Amino acid sequence: MELFLPHGPLGGRVASIASKSQLQRLLLCAALADRETVVHGASDAADVQAMCRCLRALGARVTADGKTLRVQPVTEQAHGAADCGESGATLRFLLPVAAALGRETTFRLHGRLPQRPLGPLWEALEAHGVRLSRPAPGELLCAGRLESGHFLLPGDVSSQFFSGLLFALPLLSGPSELRAATPPESAGYIAMTLAALRRFGIAAEPLPDGWAVPGGQRYRSPGAVRAEGDWSNAAFWLAAGALSRPVTVTGLQAESGQGDRVILEDLRRFGAEVEQNADAVTVRPAPLHGCSLDVRSTPDLAPPLALLAACAAGTTRITGAARLRYKESDRLASIAAALRALGADVRDLPDGLEIAGGRLTGGTVDACGDHRIAMLAAIASARCDVRLRGAECVEKSDPHFWQTLAGLRSGTEESR
Incomplete structure (x- = not known):
């Protein structure tokens, strides 16, 4: 889908969507629990729907009821292949879980997902009793049963490898240790996993370089849980407030454990003006100036930050972003290409970008199948005309993104 987004101001109020990352974790815990769980904060984002599909394939029952999801735990009866769509988190979380349950499972992978890194997790699983193979293009077969023991993973590839094992290891009969060979990047996402586990009664004891996970644990449902507002998604709307007119995003918890806060x-x-209260944030425009930013722990913020950099006076360096090359697109290259197409001066760094701020002149951006590149281009329309190719990819995380943008163009409050 191609959209023309004429230069125009953005401002108003936005209700935050439920955190995609937190929902995926809560749904998985609920599917492993001892009784039904009601999850408040339903989402029709493609990644959340992928998690629901795959949990059903493993034998859970997941039904939508308005803005809630009801999850009946996994039974002995599996229901065919697990279609992950393009969701890396769904695959990396459920691969160890399926192995811990001893379920022979075929995972179906789409888009760039078959090419995204899996090697360290694959090796760790195969070293502990699991058999993995690729029987056909876009398929991954998991067989055997995961055995407890000592697991060692690199910290600079994907935090999702750690999360997947943290979900799985409590299900095993014996104790395990999960250690990081190097400090884990995106540590906030591992913290989100540990918080979800605690809500379902699962213990993982911290070690200097990892966690000790007792075996024989049972996930115990708290009955109902609620997903927070999504700081990763809100970052784009807050960036619009810095570039155009004031924007308020509601439903954001000030004390959230999400790293992207x-x-x-x-x-x-x-240099933007930021006002925060218990559950809402307002950002107002002000003269912007370049700065240095390390996004090692918050790589999803790189696209909106790069756009701000392109509109700020002076030069901005964004570093710690090497892992972005393995997202839905080579996200570093896609950010650079999008900003250059709009008239920005961007230089590639080994692990990031150097952006000389100035005036965006407008142009045509290819989203490269990456929802965060499409969102970057949309917010850039506050400063210049944008023609966007592949606009439909926003459905991966926010199917209502264009409706919300239209509300900000008219300056009205957007309800979700």
Whole structure:
């Protein structure tokens, strides 16, 4: 789908969507629990729907009821292949879980997912009793049963490898240790996993370089859980507030454990005006200036931060972003290409970008099948005309994105 987004101001109020990352974790815990769980904060994002499909394939029952999801735990009866769509988290979380349950499972992978890194997790699983193979293009077969023991993973590839094992290891009969060979990047996402586990009664004891996970644990449902507002998605709307007219995003918890809440600190470093209360944030435009940003722990913030950099006075360096080359697109290359297409001066770094701020002149952006590149281009329309190819990819995380953008173009409050 191609859209023309004429240059025009963006401003108003946005209700945050439920955190995609937190929902995926809560749904998985609920499917492993001892009784039904009601999950408040339903989402029709493609990644959340992928998790629901795959949990059903493993034998759970997941039904939508308005803005809630009811999850009946996994039974002995599996229901065919697990279609992960393009969701890396779904695959990396459920691969160890299926192995811990002893379920022979075929995972179906789409888009760039078959090419995204899996090697360290694959090797760790095969070293502990699991047999993995690729019987056909876009398929991954998991067989055997995961055995407890000592697991060692690199910390600089994907935090999702750690999360997947943290979900699976409590299900095993014996104790395990999960250690990081190097400090884990995106540590906030592992913290989100540990928080979800605690809500379902699962213990993982911290070690200097990892966790000790007792075996024989049972997931115990708290009855009902609620997903927070999504700081990763909100970052784009907050960036619009720094570039155009004031934007308020509601439903964002000030004390959230989501790492991407640091977008507020980053906005202040650029010079934007930020006001926060218990569950809402307002950002107002102000003269922006370049700065240096390390996104090692918050790589999903790189696209909106890069756009701010392109509109700020001076030069901005974004580093710690090498892992972005293995997202839905080579996201570093896609960010650079999008900004150059709009008239920005961008230089590639080994692990990031150097962006000389100035005036965007407009142009045509290819989303490269990456929802966060499409969102970057959409917010850029606050400063220039944008023609966007592949706009439909926003459905991966926010199917209502274009409706919300239209509300901000008219300056009205957008309800979800």
